[in-house]
Structure formats: structure tokens, C-alpha cells
Amino acid sequence: MSPQLDVQGSKQDTRSRILEAALLRFAQCSYEETKLRDIAADVGVDVALVHRTFGSKERLFEEVVAAACQSRQLFSAERKELPARLAARLLEPSLDRVIRVVDPLDIFVRNLLSPEAIPILRAALARDVVEPLVPKLGDPAPQRAVLLAACLAGIGIFRHVLHVEPLLEEFDGDIEPLIIRMMETVVGAGPSAGARGSATRNGKTAPRAGKAGPAARPRQRKQGAR
Amino acid sequence: MSPQLDVQGSKQDTRSRILEAALLRFAQCSYEETKLRDIAADVGVDVALVHRTFGSKERLFEEVVAAACQSRQLFSAERKELPARLAARLLEPSLDRVIRVVDPLDIFVRNLLSPEAIPILRAALARDVVEPLVPKLGDPAPQRAVLLAACLAGIGIFRHVLHVEPLLEEFDGDIEPLIIRMMETVVGAGPSAGARGSATRNGKTAPRAGKAGPAARPRQRKQGAR
DNA sequence: CGCGCATATCAACAGCTGTTGACATGGATC
DNA sequence: GATCCATGTCAACAGCTGTTGATATGCGCG
Numbered sequence: 001m002s003p004q005l006d007v008q009g010s011k012q013d014t015r016s017r018i019l020e021a022a023l024l025r026f027a028q029c030s031y032e033e034t035k036l037r038d039i040a041a042d043v044g045v046d047v048a049l050v051h052r053t054f055g056s057k058e059r060l061f062e063e064v065v066a067a068a069c070q071s072r073q074l075f076s077a078e079r080k081e082l083p084a085r086l087a088a089r090l091l092e093p094s095l096d097r098v099i100r101v102v103d104p105l106d107i108f109v110r111n112l113l114s115p116e117a118i119p120i121l122r123a124a125l126a127r128d129v130v131e132p133l134v135p136k137l138g139d140p141a142p143q144r145a146v147l148l149a150a151c152l153a154g155i156g157i158f159r160h161v162l163h164v165e166p167l168l169e170e171f172d173g174d175i176e177p178l179i180i181r182m183m184e185t186v187v188g189a190g191p192s193a194g195a196r197g198s199a200t201r202n203g204k205t206a207p208r209a210g211k212a213g214p215a216a217r218p219r220q221r222k223q224g225a226r
Numbered sequence: 227m228s229p230q231l232d233v234q235g236s237k238q239d240t241r242s243r244i245l246e247a248a249l250l251r252f253a254q255c256s257y258e259e260t261k262l263r264d265i266a267a268d269v270g271v272d273v274a275l276v277h278r279t280f281g282s283k284e285r286l287f288e289e290v291v292a293a294a295c296q297s298r299q300l301f302s303a304e305r306k307e308l309p310a311r312l313a314a315r316l317l318e319p320s321l322d323r324v325i326r327v328v329d330p331l332d333i334f335v336r337n338l339l340s341p342e343a344i345p346i347l348r349a350a351l352a353r354d355v356v357e358p359l360v361p362k363l364g365d366p367a368p369q370r371a372v373l374l375a376a377c378l379a380g381i382g383i384f385r386h387v388l389h390v391e392p393l394l395e396e397f398d399g400d401i402e403p404l405i406i407r408m409m410e411t412v413v414g415a416g417p418s419a420g421a422r423g424s425a426t427r428n429g430k431t432a433p434r435a436g437k438a439g440p441a442a443r444p445r446q447r448k449q450g451a452r
Numbered sequence: 453c454g455c456g457c458a459t460a461t462c463a464a465c466a467g468c469t470g471t472t473g474a475c476a477t478g479g480a481t482c
Numbered sequence: 483g484a485t486c487c488a489t490g491t492c493a494a495c496a497g498c499t500g501t502t503g504a505t506a507t508g509c510g511c512g
Binding site (some may be wrong): 030032033063110111112113114115118120121125126130140142143144145147149150151152153154156157158160161163164165166167171174175177178181182184185186206 | 258259295326335338339340341344347348351352354356366368369370371372373375376377378379380381383384385387388389390391392393397400401404405407408410411
Binding site for chain 2 (some may be wrong): 499
């Protein structure tokens with residue numbers, strides 16, 4: 001029964017192989033640079049198959065974005081850990097190599113300026129970034145969320161696409177604390193829970209008494225993967 | 227004398243008209259989206275003329291970037307005013323309308339991901355952004371400079387290209403203080419003069435004394451050439 | 453006038469990219 | 483075995499974009 005479960009194993013397999021290849025391509029090149037023919041060649045099939053399997057290049061990209069956003073919880077960390085987490089992710093070696101799970105950040109960074117990709121990315125941004133982030137942030141929460149994402153994207157572009165020298169890996173030691181402090185500023189003092197100090201505006205509550213410091217450095221030594 | 231001063235007035239005129247049209251185009255569309263034919267149509271000449279006047283599309287873009295960077299001092303403000311100035315520029319209506327002087331930021335924002343534009347933009351970044359900025363910033367100065375530029379670019383893309391809702395004009399009141407505080411964090415405590423207060427962390431220094439407001443609109447004049 | 457030069461145009465090429473229609477193949481079902 | 487459908491390939495189209503060679507036009511100068 002259920003004539004569409006395992007029967008079409010072949011198709012599902014090819015389909016997912018194409019999707020995976022597209023995922024990698026779109027994470028390394030812009031929408032325009034990514035050619036259907038390249039994706040087809042990666043999988044070892046004809047261009048026409050790639051096209052007809054997904055209907056159009058645009059719909060393929062749509063599925064790629066959705067898949068990337070599901071593959072990895074974007075902002076699962078708690079508020080206090082968020083800045084350090086984001087900084088660490090930003091300084092990760094990206095998908096230079098083996099990583100099978102593509103970071104949605106890569107997809108965003110590469111395709112942020114392509115007209116066809118913009119509506120799709122904007123939707124994904126609202127759904128997979130702003131929404132999960134809002135309950136964790138300080139008072140103009142949507143603004144803080146988007147600002148956070150914008151800085152992540154900007155830094156990601158400068159580091160992984162432009163390859164601007166002062167942001168290369170050799171300076172990670174200098175960069176990480178800067179980014180963390182910046183992110184802390186943007187994240188803010190928490191979701192309007194300022195009942196206590198009420199000093200939500202100026203983060204002057206307890207002038208870093210050594211203990212908590214600026215959101216307890218979580219060590220986060222960045223996995224020595226290599 | 228000087229057989230190349232006013233004699234070729236015609237050519238120089240057309241040339242600069244093409245350059246100006248290209249400036250506007252590249253500030254509103256990406257490198258790939260900007261067609262030589264459109265620029266030619268703007269000026270009212272043939273495509274071939276545009277091409278041959280500058281040698282290639284790439285060289286035209288090079289001149290565009292150079293012209294944009296000269297047209298406006300990018301980071302002329304003093305250190306203490308820098309964050310507010312940058313925030314104000316970021317929230318400017320961009321070139322939606324009349325502005326004749328194109329902000330280099332627009333060119334950067336639109337072309338940051340185009341393979342042909344990247345080397346050119348990276349050079350301009352080092353020359354016209356990092357270099358003038360470094361003497362004004364805190365300790366890992368080049369890193370702070372690039373981080374600043376990256377955030378400007380990221381926010382610019384999200385606001386002017388992606389048109390992400392929480393960053394639209396109607397929220398400028400909420401956004402500006404956030405951006406200013408963020409920029410202050412990145413700018414740091416000044417060029418290795420961190421001996422003093424170190425209270426730069428908390429931006430509790432008198433919420434600007436009404437006078438300058440957010441960075442006294444610079445009025446931008448530019449030589450009235452025409 | 454005729455020579456040369458800069459300015460500008462026209463038509464066409466070469467290259468590529470997403471897309472599409474016609475056609476092979478292979479297995480499941482009747 | 484005949485039929486049907488999914489899977490897949492092949493060749494080709496249509497559209498565009500930067501680029502280029504041949505060619506006109508206007509102007510200064512012997």
C-alpha cells in the first residue's frame with residue numbers, strides 16, 4: 001500500500017542529492033554565479049533534470065534556504081550566551097571543508113544582493129531569525145534582532161567573501177572579544193525584565209563586579225577542528 | 227597652448243556625464259544588474275561609446291568607486307562624534323532622491339558580492355576607509371575599523387536592499403540610539419589612550435547636550451561643477 | 453581641398469544560461 | 483506481452499550582455 005513511500009526511492013535519492021549539491025553551491029557562490037549546469041555536473045545528471053525536478057532555479061533556491069535553516073538551530077543559545085555563540089560561529093572556518101551541514105549564514109551572506117533571492121531571504125529572516133530571537137532581546141526587540149543579523153551578515157561578507165585582511169583567521173584572538181562586546185551591546189539587557197534595576201536604558205547596573213562581568217565569558221574555545 | 231584643456235570639452239563632458247550616470251546606476255543596482263546599455267541610454271549615447279570611453283565595464287566601475295570615495299569625506303568626524311555621524315549617515319534617505327553626491331557606502335553596499343567588483347572594493351576599503359580611520363580608533367585599530375565598516379555595510383544592505391521591516395524609516399527613533407551605542411563599543415576608547423577612565427564601556431556620558439543632535443548634518447557642498 | 457584625428461554610431465558576434473519539447477529507458481500493473 | 487508512468491537524456495531555443503570592427507560625422511590644420 002501507500003504507493004509513494006519507498007517505491008520512488010530512486011527519485012527521492014536523486015532529488016536530495018541535487019538539493020545537497022545546490023546547498024553547497026549556493027553557500028559558496030551568489031545566485032547568479034551558481035549555474036544549474038554546475039549543480040547537475042556535481043551530481044552527474046543532466047541540467048534538464050535539475051530544472052524539472054524543482055520547477056525552476058528560483059524554487060530550487062527556495063528549498064535550499066528552507067533546508068539550510070532547518071539543518072541547524074540558528075539561535076538556540078540563551079541570552080547570556082548568545083554574543084559569544086554568535087561570535088564563535090562567525091569565526092568558524094565556514095564550509096571550507098568537510099562540513100556536511102551548511103550554515104544558513106553562508107547562504108544569506110552569499111545571496112543577500114541577488115534580486116531573485118531577496119524576497120526568499122527576507123521571508124526566511126523573519127521566520128527563522130527574528131522570530132526565535134525576539135523573546136530573548138532587550139526592548140526594541142525586533143530592531144535588535146535585525147541589527148544583530150545585519151552585523152553578522154556584514155562581518156560574514158567582509159571575512160568570507162571580501163577576505164579583508166584585518167579579519168582573517170590569524171587575528172581571531174583580537175577580533176573575538178570585540179565582536180562579543182559589540183553583540184552584547186546589541187543584545188541588550190534582556191526582554192524588558194528590567195523590573196529590578198529599571199536601568200534598561202543605560203546598562204549601568206552593577207559596574208561589572210568582576211563576577212558576572214559582561215555576561216560571563218563562556219570560554220567557548222572554538223573547536224580546534226582542522 | 228596646452229592642446230588638451232578646453233579643446234576636448236565635448237569629450238570630457240560626455241565622459242563625465244557617462245561617469246555620473248554610472249555612479250547612480252552602480253549605487254542602485256549590483257554590478258551584474260547594471261548594464262552598459264542602461265547607462266548609455268541614460269546619457270543618450272550608444273553602448274559602444276560607453277564601452278570604448280572607459281575600456282571595459284570593469285574599468286568604468288573602478289573609476290566610479292574612485293569618484294564616489296573622493297566625492298565625500300568618508301570618515302572626517304572626530305572620534306567622539308564618529309558613532310553618531312555614522313549612524314546618521316546610515317539612516318539617511320540614501321539616494322532615493324535628489325542627492326547628486328553619491329555616498330560611497332551605497333556603492334559598497336550594492337556591489338559587495340560581485341566577483342568582478344570585489345578586488346576593486348577591497349582596495350578602496352583599505353585606502354579610503356581603514357587608513358583614515360585607524361588613527362582614531364582603539365587598540366586593535368585595523369580590526370576595529372574593518373568591523374565598523376562591516377557593520378555599516380550589513381546594516382546598509384538590510385535597510386536599503388533587503389528592506390527589512392524593523393529597519394525602515396518609521397523606526398529610526400528606536401534604531402539610532404542602538405546603532406550609536408554599538409558603534410561606540412566598536413570605536414573603543416581612543417588610540418591606545420585607554421589609561422584614563424575606561425568608563426567608555428557604559429555610554430552614560432551625558433546624552434548629548436542638544437547642540438549637535440545626531441551629528442549636525444554636514445550640508446555637503448561639493449564643487450558646483452556642471 | 454584633403455589629410456588626420458577625435459567623437460560617435462551601427463550592426464553583429466560570441467558566450468552563456470535558464471528553459472523547453474522530443475525522445476530513450478526501465479519497472480510496475482493489468 | 484502491452485500499457486503507463488516516472489526517471490532521465492539530448493539537442494536546441496530565446497534572451498541577454500560585453501565586446502569589437504567597419505563606418506559615418508565634425509573640426510583643426512597645412
